[in-house]
Amino acid sequence: MNTAVKERIQQDFQDRMDRDELENCMRCGFCLPVCPTYIQSGYDETQSPRGRIALMKGIVDGEIEPDEDIEKTLNECLGCRACEPACPAGVNYGQLLEEARDIFNQNKKHSLPAKMVRKTVFDGLFPHQNRMENMTSLLHFYQHSGMQKMTRKIGFMKLFPESMATMERVLPDVPTRKEMRARQKYYQHENKPKATVAFFKGCLMDTMFMETNKATIELLQKVGCDIVVPDTQNCCGALHGHAGEKDKAKELAKKNIAAFEEVNADFIITNAGGCGAFLNDYDHLLKDDPEWADHAARFTEKIKDITTILVELDFHKMPLKLPEQVVTYQDSCHLRNVQKTFEEPRILLQSIDGPHYQEMNDAARCCGSAGIYNIVHSELSMKHLDYKMEQVKHTAATTIVTTNPGCLLQMKLGIEREGLSDKMRAVHIVELLIEAVDESKRG
């Protein structure tokens, strides 16, 4: 990083970082014990939330120059936001992180992610057989799910440097899903009508995890929801936002707000913890946009995770049954730490007759999926995953339940890596719940 770049970054930090929020951190360290990167690094302050905030503040105050080390620790943060609920001062770490990354990224356009990914791919991936395997199994999912096409369509690959984008294109073309059938826009309630909801389908969920969306809608119908699926909705923008592409995220946010305002439902339902959390942050994302701030605030108020509405509408009191098995739950970081939803999935799982629910140690700790973290920081990500799989094994679970597509993929990857695919499966909670409904009908 040359002096001119450093100066620009510093200037941007001074202009753009929220100084009050930085000052709010009282350096008490209460966030340290919950931070996966701090623990993983063997208690290195520079890899902790308190340390990262101090570094951001140091740049703003001119006490330290921005450099590669700092850029790296910011990038290696999982963005899991476990530090937020642990913080007595209520510091909004996620928003500080997003802004700081955006500044580094904008001042190093292209060269930064290019370097990062090139390093991962060429130094970190190809020379290592096992990592290649991980990567390939990821690509396998990627190709066989329609995600590839979708990611091209939403311009997701633009986030990656040329190297990665090329790799993506030169991959042998696996048969992609046929043009998806024009899907229904309205679904009617079953039983007594209780609410009208709009469904946020999410770009991954709508392709790769189509079954999950189907199950979600069925569950909503069962608890008496009329469902609208606005067809002008978009990707939530989370991946862009977290990777330092804030402007693109804002564009997507506006489109989504407009799409959902048209249908004016009681709630907006999501089934992906990561998307939900980002939708929840639209008010912050657009707070300085006079035209959109109010709209964003109203939009945000309506966001609800599928597990929340199911519990609110007493789904867990319906007859639910499954064969005997041990079930465990891996929290979606953003569902837990941003949307503060962690009891509902557990209530739902424990209401199923038959299986034994076994809480895993450190269920709240990030599995290392973290958006695109498992691609750009593959090695670190696998360390987090290894720890996670250890905890899973202790529960003797055969079914790992998640509430977010990224986590679901990561858990699947974990099962693969451990060679446990014949004994263990990972599912999204709505799929298990639908199974339980069906099973109980069978008697």
Add this chain to the structure above:
Amino acid sequence: MEKSIVQRLKQIVGDQNVETSSMSLHSYSYDATPGFRKTPDAVVAPANTEEVAEVVKICNEHNIPITSRGSGTNLSAGTTPLQGGVVLLFKHMNKILEIDEQNLTATVQPGVITQTLIEAVEEKGLLYPPDPSSMTVSTIGGNINENSGGLRGLKYGVTRDYVFGLKIVLPNGSIMETGGKLMKDVAGYDLTRLFVGSEGTLGVVTEAILKLVPLPAHKKTMLATYEDIDDAAKTVSAIIKARIIPATIEFLDQPTVEVVEAYNQVGLPTDAQAILLIEQDGPESVVTSDIEKMAGICKEFSAVTVNIAKDEEEANALTTARRSALSTIARLRPTTFLEDATVPRSQVAPMVKAINEIAIKYDVKICTFGHAGDGNLHPTVPTDVRNKEEFHRVEQAFAEIFEKAVELGGTITGEHGVGAMKAPYLKLKLGEAGIQAMKGIKQSFDPNDIMNPGKLFFEADQEEVSHR
């Protein structure tokens, strides 16, 4: 720092355990104390006592300051490396070496997190009582060097009461062991006690033998609210007079209740002038009878409401107000000063009233909560260090609070330590003779003043180093 010295340090602890990058140095330039910051020259993480000793020897040879650092949660600028030099970390020295169920002791390295130890001994049906509110983060090394207290202090005492023996690297690099797994030991000066609370100014603690007690079988929680703070104070005295020593008696004053209720809506009467949160532990029959007696005493002294928790869930609900006090106050303004002026139990009410008057006098917000049972109060000030004028008033208010505490027979700090933060006030408590005695001790252990220099003793020319 000279390259050759860095090189020698690396030879001792390994390359990866000496950090000199600007990022690392910045990250160890602060602790939880607002307003203090100073960049060290190197951050060193030794793996064992011998490595510590080697590092200390080099530093002593070259007059390089050493600041031992646990998790950096202290509130007295105790780990701010005011004169640069080496910051010593114990991240590799974080093992519980032994839990001895016959002697009821635990032998630990200094980097063990307090909560980790508490959980490990609980699994064996034992209790390590010192439980500072920061225990999920703080280390045993930090606890010992600050002589930390906690909620259970009233009945169980503080860290000092649980340290049987220490392994210490002295400033000249020699290794000393004090005490042992001994209930009784009068072989010479009590060096163990001297080192407890010494704030890293006399040597480096590299191992500790800690006392454990049997885990009480039962616990019960109750909450009482008062219209008059004097009634709450009288209740505390009456409970002790009735020969009941509860595990905790926590206290919240009116400004605290007001902000806690405003932000959390836990159902507290906002006009309550004081709230007492009382817990007792022990055998079930004793706990039940103690709690009933204490509820009676609360009512006798005009408590407006008295609630006894029926189960753990209700107990948790009752403790919400106390638990959320700090976080609620911390959210009001960017900077939070958490102080720990302490008075004899009987002086709690006059002290709280004095604090509230001082708040009005200097026009600052002060919320006071704390451990009524042992007179340890936490006057807490939400403010903004960037506002120089207001910050000055806050400092004046604190100076007056410390004076008042000493006047009432109390002390400037009950558990957070002196560090650099309270060094200017130490004389208030000790007088010139006390300061000279302490300086003598410091001088004889650490003639080159390499161990955490700039702490405890205030030199007028040292003027707050990086007070922004």
